[in-house]
Amino acid sequence: MTEIYIDADACPVRxxxxxxxxxxxxxxxxxxxxxxxxxxxxxxxxRMVIVQExxxxxxxxxxxxxxxxxxxxxxxxxxxxxxxxxxxxAVAPNGKHWTSDNIGSALAGREIGRHLREMGVMTGGGAxxxxxxxxxxxxxxxxxVTAALRRTKSG
Numbered sequence: 001m002t003e004i005y006i007d008a009d010a011c012p013v014r015x016x017x018x019x020x021x022x023x024x025x026x027x028x029x030x031x032x033x034x035x036x037x038x039x040x041x042x043x044x045x046x047r048m049v050i051v052q053e054x055x056x057x058x059x060x061x062x063x064x065x066x067x068x069x070x071x072x073x074x075x076x077x078x079x080x081x082x083x084x085x086x087x088x089x090a091v092a093p094n095g096k097h098w099t100s101d102n103i104g105s106a107l108a109g110r111e112i113g114r115h116l117r118e119m120g121v122m123t124g125g126g127a128x129x130x131x132x133x134x135x136x137x138x139x140x141x142x143x144x145v146t147a148a149l150r151r152t153k154s155g
Contacts, residue, residue, distance in 0.1 A: 007074035089144040095136025
C-alpha cells in the first residue's frame with residue numbers, strides 16, 4: 001500500500017500533500033522532531049509522528065519505514081538519497097523529483113557547499129518559496145504518487 005512520508009519540520013507544502021493524499025485515498029506520516037509547532041490535522045489517514053530531538057531523528061524514522069511503493073516529501077538531499085536506495089520516490093517541496101540520475105550530483109553539490117561554508121566562504125541563502133514552486137510540487141507529487149500506485153498494482 002502506498003503512503004506519503006513528510007519530512008515536516010521545514011516543509012511548506014504539508015497542506016498540498018494532504019489534499020493529494022486525500023484525492024488518492026492514501027495515508028500520510030507527518031514526521032517531526034517537534035522543533036517547530038505543526039498544527040494537528042483532524043483526518044484519520046494523516047498521522048503525526050513526533051520523534052526524539054536530534055539532527056537526523058526524523059530522517060532516520062522515515063528511512064527505516066519507507067518502502068518501494070511509497071513517496072517521501074523532503075528538501076533534505078541525504079534523506080532523499082536514502083529513500084531512493086530503498087526503491088521509494090522522493091519529491092522536494094519546490095517540485096523537483098529526486099532520482100538516481102540527479103541525487104549523486106545533488107549530494108556532491110551539498111558537500112562542496114558545506115566545505116566552502118566551513119572555510120568561511122558565503123555560499124548564499126536558499127531561494128524564496130514561490131507560487132510556481134507550489135504548483136510544480138503539486139504536479140510532481142501527483143506524478144510520483146501515480147507511479148507508486150502503479151508499482152503497487154503491478155506487483
